[in-house]
Amino acid sequence: MRIQSGLIRSLLLFIPFAIAGAWSLQRHIDSDQLTVQPVQLRAQGGIGFNLRQATIPVQEIRSGGPPKDGIPSLSNPRMVSAAEATYLRANDRVIGVVLGRETRAYPLAILNYHEIINDRIGELPIAVTYCPLCDSAVVFDRRTSLGELEFGVSGLLYNSNVLMYDRSDTESLWSQLKGEGVSGPGARMKLTVLPMELTTWAAWKNRNPKTTVLSPETGHRRNYQASPYTRYFNQPNLMFPVKPISNSLRLKESVLGVWDDANAIAIPISAFGGKSVQIEKSLGSRKFTVAFDVEDQTIRVIKADVGIQWMNTFWFAWYAFHPETEIAGR
Template sequence: MTPRILVYGSLAIIAFWVLYAKGISKNGFDLDDALIPAKEIRSGGPPRDGIPALIDPELIAVSEAEYLKDDDRVLAVVISGEARAYPIRILDQHEIVNDGIGKQRFAVSYCPLCGTGVVFASDAGETSLIFGVSGLLYNSDVLMYDRNTESLWSQLMGQAISGRLKGVKLPLLPVFHTSWSEWQSRYPDTKVLSLDTGYMRNYSESAYAGYEKSRQLYFKVNNKAPKDYHPKEWVLGVEVDGVFKAYPFKELTENS
């Protein structure tokens, strides 16, 4: 019996060594050197690119955007005098749009779980990065990845948290989060995303209907909102010299 025990013991050691040597990996991304704890990076359900990012999508004029309602929310930018709008109802289904105006390449990112809309200049040195959806989350916020180096990026941190570009930060571009009626009244010549994205999706309703008002959180977060606030209370976030503050819409509305 002794030799059998030794064999089993040896196999266990080998198996442990193989697992250790492989390190920590999720959705095919190496997290051994991540800037954030790997145990706090969670799968959102879909695999890598299970939520397909858009690349240079078709844009249409205001007169053609009959699918949009006045109160539909959009993320919007103005670059080199050209205005573009990206409806939330489409971003719900894709989360990232890789686009460009003139020589400026940029990535429009939106996380339906926490309502964050961020636009990054996507040039890293002489390379224009193309971003996809990793299928991973940190603090219930989307982790993007660039297809050039397969580095993982935190949307809220605006920084690569693992991979070859770990530590690199991308410049933020000004972005508006407003209603379609407000945006088109300010910029009547704006271009807006077409429903012809190349994917079969139902853009007529939100894929996360009801979640914004629900007190339920699908995924764990490190910090919870004070009990006086809804866990999904909208806030304006401000960062000055490394100091961060959040201003709840509830307070801004009451004191406006």
């Protein structure tokens, strides 16, 4: 009887973790099989969030599958040296950040399962964010007029893009691609976007040999060697409704989205004519220079005037949030 009661207690302790694990993996499983069924939020409260003062249409906010924190963001994660990063392959994509004399890389293979990394480089608190559905990479300064924020994954989507939430008492929702709060006290508050590049591990390490890199020892059991979004990336369809839509480019063509306080431009891979080249562009009176690497198929900003901001994403996502955009080469 002691053995049986002990077994029962163990099972009861295990069940909540098993349920949480199933929730956290649901979108990843469905995205690979492309069978996800979007659940539209019809109530004013969105799975634990008060949306009554939302600045985006509540009827267009959807559940991505996992609940709040079902996709666990990371905070102050372990970093290792480039020499220790033997788990990375040369063509693995990373988000690279340079702040002062420090350089740091965040592999998408890990971000696929966590989407937000609350980190600190020197004295600066940053949020490295990645939405696999939009292939969108943006790095934010976590300092705001509400204080220094820590972000989590809400489980909600707007235009197929992750809605973050801040772990304050009010839990405002924040749109990654709008770069601002969309509910609660943070509504309409802009986040400061920091310089970054989306590139390959080999290219980043070659340019930044002293870089540190996010360790796969995150405290979570995930197979970081397998991408749950491979099939989604290899076919043209979207998983969630998006509007507006433009067919000026392939929906999932990779673009560098660049903007200032008055203008926006999309620079697609197709604008480079299949050649490794640098081009200078301007937004109003501000100038910037971008480089395309044909071998890695990456676009990065190498020089920019103050006031220029950028992100990497799919065309459909950039257009949905910047329908007034220009397209380089068109």
